Amino acid sequence: MPKLNDLFLRACRGEPVERTPVWMMRQAGRYLPEYRAVRARHDFLTLCKTPELAAEVSIQPVEIVGVDACIIFSDILVVPEAMGMELIIEEGKGGPQFPHPIRSRADIDKLAVPDPNHRLKFVMDALRLTRKHLANRVPLIGFAGSPWTLATYMVEGKGSRSFRHIKELVYDNPRDAQALLDKLARSVASYLNAQLEAGAEAIQIFDTWGGILPPDEFREFSLRSISQVLQLLRRNDAPVIVFCKDCGHSLEAIADTRPDVVGLDWTVDIGRARDMVGSYVALQGNLDPAILYASPEHIQAAVRKILEKFGKGSGHIFNLGHGILPDVPVEHAKAFIEAVKAESPKYHR
Amino acid sequence: MPKLNDLFLRACRGEPVERTPVWMMRQAGRYLPEYRAVRARHDFLTLCKTPELAAEVSIQPVEIVGVDACIIFSDILVVPEAMGMELIIEEGKGGPQFPHPIRSRADIDKLAVPDPNHRLKFVMDALRLTRKHLANRVPLIGFAGSPWTLATYMVEGKGSRSFRHIKELVYDNPRDAQALLDKLARSVASYLNAQLEAGAEAIQIFDTWGGILPPDEFREFSLRSISQVLQLLRRNDAPVIVFCKDCGHSLEAIADTRPDVVGLDWTVDIGRARDMVGSYVALQGNLDPAILYASPEHIQAAVRKILEKFGKGSGHIFNLGHGILPDVPVEHAKAFIEAVKAESPKYHR
Numbered sequence: 001m002p003k004l005n006d007l008f009l010r011a012c013r014g015e016p017v018e019r020t021p022v023w024m025m026r027q028a029g030r031y032l033p034e035y036r037a038v039r040a041r042h043d044f045l046t047l048c049k050t051p052e053l054a055a056e057v058s059i060q061p062v063e064i065v066g067v068d069a070c071i072i073f074s075d076i077l078v079v080p081e082a083m084g085m086e087l088i089i090e091e092g093k094g095g096p097q098f099p100h101p102i103r104s105r106a107d108i109d110k111l112a113v114p115d116p117n118h119r120l121k122f123v124m125d126a127l128r129l130t131r132k133h134l135a136n137r138v139p140l141i142g143f144a145g146s147p148w149t150l151a152t153y154m155v156e157g158k159g160s161r162s163f164r165h166i167k168e169l170v171y172d173n174p175r176d177a178q179a180l181l182d183k184l185a186r187s188v189a190s191y192l193n194a195q196l197e198a199g200a201e202a203i204q205i206f207d208t209w210g211g212i213l214p215p216d217e218f219r220e221f222s223l224r225s226i227s228q229v230l231q232l233l234r235r236n237d238a239p240v241i242v243f244c245k246d247c248g249h250s251l252e253a254i255a256d257t258r259p260d261v262v263g264l265d266w267t268v269d270i271g272r273a274r275d276m277v278g279s280y281v282a283l284q285g286n287l288d289p290a291i292l293y294a295s296p297e298h299i300q301a302a303v304r305k306i307l308e309k310f311g312k313g314s315g316h317i318f319n320l321g322h323g324i325l326p327d328v329p330v331e332h333a334k335a336f337i338e339a340v341k342a343e344s345p346k347y348h349r
Numbered sequence: 350m351p352k353l354n355d356l357f358l359r360a361c362r363g364e365p366v367e368r369t370p371v372w373m374m375r376q377a378g379r380y381l382p383e384y385r386a387v388r389a390r391h392d393f394l395t396l397c398k399t400p401e402l403a404a405e406v407s408i409q410p411v412e413i414v415g416v417d418a419c420i421i422f423s424d425i426l427v428v429p430e431a432m433g434m435e436l437i438i439e440e441g442k443g444g445p446q447f448p449h450p451i452r453s454r455a456d457i458d459k460l461a462v463p464d465p466n467h468r469l470k471f472v473m474d475a476l477r478l479t480r481k482h483l484a485n486r487v488p489l490i491g492f493a494g495s496p497w498t499l500a501t502y503m504v505e506g507k508g509s510r511s512f513r514h515i516k517e518l519v520y521d522n523p524r525d526a527q528a529l530l531d532k533l534a535r536s537v538a539s540y541l542n543a544q545l546e547a548g549a550e551a552i553q554i555f556d557t558w559g560g561i562l563p564p565d566e567f568r569e570f571s572l573r574s575i576s577q578v579l580q581l582l583r584r585n586d587a588p589v590i591v592f593c594k595d596c597g598h599s600l601e602a603i604a605d606t607r608p609d610v611v612g613l614d615w616t617v618d619i620g621r622a623r624d625m626v627g628s629y630v631a632l633q634g635n636l637d638p639a640i641l642y643a644s645p646e647h648i649q650a651a652v653r654k655i656l657e658k659f660g661k662g663s664g665h666i667f668n669l670g671h672g673i674l675p676d677v678p679v680e681h682a683k684a685f686i687e688a689v690k691a692e693s694p695k696y697h698r
Contacts, residue, residue, distance in 0.1 A: 162638075162639060162674050162676075163639060164639065164642055164674070164676070167637070167639035167640075167642060167643075168639075168642045168643060171639070171640055171642070171643035171647050171651070172642075172643045172644055172647055211616065213616075213637075214615045214616060214618075214637050214670075215616065215617075215618050216618070216654075217637075246595070246616070248597065248598055249597055249616055249617065249618070266563045267560065267563060267564065267595070267598055268564075268598065269563075269564050269565070269598070288516070288562075288563050288566075289511075290511060290512060290513060290516035290517075290520070291516070291520055293513055293516060293517045293520070293521075294516075294517060294520035294521045295521055298520050298521055302520070305565075321563075325511050325513070327511075327513070
């Protein structure tokens with residue numbers, strides 16, 4: 001049965017579309033009163049681990065703000081947890097924490113490469129249930145954190161400004177860093193393969209912390225392990241999106257790992273990016289999430305500007321340049337989605 | 350009387366040098382036990398406002414770690430304070446705060462363009478005293494925050510992750526934003542001119558927050574006001590360094606404002622930067638400050654790599670890509686300075 005709305009999948013493949021598809025990173029989140037209502041009754045990890053609840057909040061933005069794709073509600077840190085690390089998430093309270101961070105080779109060696117259909121079965125169940133409830137309205141995206149980003153959280157243990165511990169690992173013990181990243185790449189790949197088998201129709205890899213490294217080290221530590229994941233993926237025809245935040249310096253190198261789509265944050269000019277790599281990957285992005293604090297008129301103008309920069313033709317999935325901010329008015333999120341729908345058709349005639 | 354060590358000034362002008370000069374942003378800071386000893390007896394703003402103390406800590410890194418330039422100890426936020434804003438700085442306790450942030454056009458209109466020789470006389474006195482105590486050993490650098498970076502602090506009032514208020518101002522009220530930036534540009538320019546008159550032999554403009562904007566808005570709001578400052582400066586032959594953090598996307602535009610030196614953070618490849626703009630500006634940078642957590646051997650290797658990337662010839666001032674981190678061992682800072690001194694002469698033969 002074909003999708004009722006397959007704009008997202010077609011745009012990922014660079015196939016013609018009638019208008020530019022749009023979704024938002026972290027679209028199932030606190031800016032939605034309906035999400036906050038669910039969260040008022042359950043803590044964050046309970047939401048992740050209860051397929052009925054995860055499916056419910058995943059579908060909320062499809063129904064409430066009208067996005068063209070559904071991303072499964074989960075957290076990238078369930079993977080390190082499945083590898084054997086204790087994880088504490090108290091949303092809005094200083095971020096997630098690993099009380100026993102990775103600080104030695106022995107810590108790395110103790111980590112398991114988990115069977116995702118066992119230790120992360122709740123994600124697979126959530127994907128199956130969400131697919132069912134979506135009833136083919138829009139495609140379902142699965143996701144994982146990049147090995148580097150997961151390693152950053154696992155080694156720091158909690159939020160950091162200087163990233164002292166992960167950088168000490170990279171600069172003083174690059175072999176141990178690569179051993180950790182290799183284990184993570186295998187874990188992430190098997191996790192994503194299980195998601196594809198459970199019904200995910202596209203995959204996004206989030207590299208939130210690639211940008212803390214100098215360009216050479218980004219390629220050696222973060223991008224190399226992303227490339228390893230891509231090689232281990234059994235994609236079939238599911239598009240893969242690679243999003244590395246603050247890595248505009250390595251756009252061509254990212255595109256050379258050959259995902260279907262490269263995600264852009266708002267510090268990259270999408271017109272320049274298309275000139276550089278648009279002939280062989282699609283692009284996703286890249287509105288500054290803070291523009292959603294502005295008035296609907298200003299949001300609409302900002303959407304027009306990005307559509308104009310990308311120009312005519314397919315290969316663009318509209319999105320924010322990072323996750324939607326939790327205190328954005330929901331009416332502004334709707335205005336954003338509506339603006340893309342209203343303004344984009346003329347770029348596809 | 351010529352400088353005993355004028356490597357820094359010559360490198361800023363692209364003149365031949367025997368070796369690459371080196372200094373560190375925030376070099377008068379907490380990593381130095383001698384600085385912590387002074388701070389144990391005086392709070393941060395007292396240090397800034399007491400010329401004898403400011404001169405003492407400014408000179409510490411010259412004597413202790415052997416840097417090739419002295420930067421005056423101060424804080425960029427003394428300018429907004431002189432414009433009429435109440436400022437609270439408790440170092441290490443969540444950063445500086447303005448309890449009454451700028452939130453309206455009326456708030457902007459109330460700000461004064463201060464006479465720096467009156468309201469900021471303590472900085473001029475500190476410069477004069479530091480010049481005297483330096484006794485010509487190395488050049489003295491004065492500095493200011495960029496108008497955009499000052500505006501960001503003044504409008505947010507305290508640390509922020511989303512920069513909601515300054516971005517609302519830019520996106521919803523660009524004319525008010527420009528009015529604020531214009532007032533700041535005039536204040537910063539007159540402040541820097543007074544510093545030059547008081548004995549600063551070079552100037553650095555710090556744009557810490559330019560990188561939170563998309564490239565177009567960076568140029569329209571941050572870089573345009575930096576350019577305005579540069580046009581108002583009576584430089585004579587004092588070199589001007591412009592350092593915009595996380596703005597690698599606009600390297601050519603920054604160089605086009607024609608400072609003598611463009612500062613680079615560690616996310617830019619200095620070899621590529623030299624290819625792009627090295628024919629008309631010198632470059633400063635760009636070691637990842639976190640490398641100073643690594644062993645002296647790894648620090649030395651990282652220094653060699655950057656020297657090799659820049660290549661032969663003058664026009665390079667070695668520095669970190671951002672301020673030195675407060676918990677770096679002082680022996681590692683010394684190893685960094687020594688490595689530049691030992692490894693760089695062969696690039697100048």
